[in-house]
Amino acid sequence: MAARASDVKPHMTIVRVFDAPRELVWKAWTEPEHLARWFGPKGFTTPVCEADVRPGGTQRITMRGPDGTDYPMTAIYEEVVPPERLTWNGSVEHAGNVSFDVYQVATFADRNGKTELTLQAFVTRATPEAAGALGGMHEGWSQSLDKLDELLART
Amino acid sequence: MVRNTHEIRLSNTLAALADPTRRAILARLASGELAVTELAKPFRMSLPAVSKHLKVLERAGLIVRSRSAQWRPCRLDARPLRDVAAFLDTYRSFWDESFGRLDDYLIELKQKEKKRGRKS
Numbered sequence: 001m002a003a004r005a006s007d008v009k010p011h012m013t014i015v016r017v018f019d020a021p022r023e024l025v026w027k028a029w030t031e032p033e034h035l036a037r038w039f040g041p042k043g044f045t046t047p048v049c050e051a052d053v054r055p056g057g058t059q060r061i062t063m064r065g066p067d068g069t070d071y072p073m074t075a076i077y078e079e080v081v082p083p084e085r086l087t088w089n090g091s092v093e094h095a096g097n098v099s100f101d102v103y104q105v106a107t108f109a110d111r112n113g114k115t116e117l118t119l120q121a122f123v124t125r126a127t128p129e130a131a132g133a134l135g136g137m138h139e140g141w142s143q144s145l146d147k148l149d150e151l152l153a154r155t
Numbered sequence: 156m157v158r159n160t161h162e163i164r165l166s167n168t169l170a171a172l173a174d175p176t177r178r179a180i181l182a183r184l185a186s187g188e189l190a191v192t193e194l195a196k197p198f199r200m201s202l203p204a205v206s207k208h209l210k211v212l213e214r215a216g217l218i219v220r221s222r223s224a225q226w227r228p229c230r231l232d233a234r235p236l237r238d239v240a241a242f243l244d245t246y247r248s249f250w251d252e253s254f255g256r257l258d259d260y261l262i263e264l265k266q267k268e269k270k271r272g273r274k275s
Contacts, residue, residue: 011172011239011243012243012246012247014247014250014251014254016254018254018257018258018261019258019261019262020261020264020265024261024264024265024268025261027264028257028260028261028264034260034264037256037260038253038256038257038259038260039253039256040249040252040253040256041248041249041252041253042252042255042256092242092246100242102246117254119250121243121246123169123239123242123243124169124173125166125169
């Protein structure tokens with residue numbers, strides 16, 4: 001994937017220090033029962049939280065918004081280096097009809113017993129549907145590309 | 156159709172932005188329009204190579220090349236970037252809020268670990 005080349009800058013970086021040792025922060029990120037307790041915006045719950053944290057393992061999370069709307073997400077873990085580095089590829093839905101494929105890198109650094117977390121996001125693709133419905137939509141996506149080609153050929 | 160066109164444009168924008176040379180070209184154009192020869196100066200590549208990058212940027216709607224002037228200057232059009240920027244804003248606030256909750260949860264976890272430590 002292009003995003004992994006060293007000369008590609010992340011589209012977004014968040015750095016944050018947590019007042020807890022690295023092993024504990026790692027645990028909170030990688031064990032589903034802990035992940036479910038904090039993942040998602042305020043007021044959201046996490047009725048589904050599966051995280052098979054190993055290279056090639058799947059993460060399945062469904063967040064439920066305050067109004068009852070469910071947001072299913074799937075991601076695949078790539079690099080798993082406890083308690084230092086975690087990378088994964090996921091799709092993130094935006095505005096209901098476009099979802100983005102995002103390659104994400106989290107690094108955990110020890111800062112005198114605290115943990116400095118750096119999260120980098122590389123947007124690799126924009127896809128036409130919510131992550132949960134990706135399977136069927138790939139076809140629709142290429143069909144719409146064909147239609148556009150036709151349209152352009154006629155004009 | 157409108158939605159699909161919108162999505163294709165977004166994908167083109169992302170693909171165009173994935174390359175460091177193309178980002179450097181956009182950065183150079185941020186200060187005003189330039190002729191291709193002028194634009195190509197700081198880059199260690201041939202004029203045709205630069206033109207290739209310009210074509211990708213033009214297709215993504217990120218630059219406009221004037222047809223009126225003989226020297227066909229390039230101009231930046233930042234509108235397609237807004238979609239990506241809007242997504243990144245949402246993405247950032249998602250993590251900011253999650254991390255706020257993680258702060259609280261880590262306090263809880265630390266207390267639990269302490270208790271367990273005392274028992275054993």
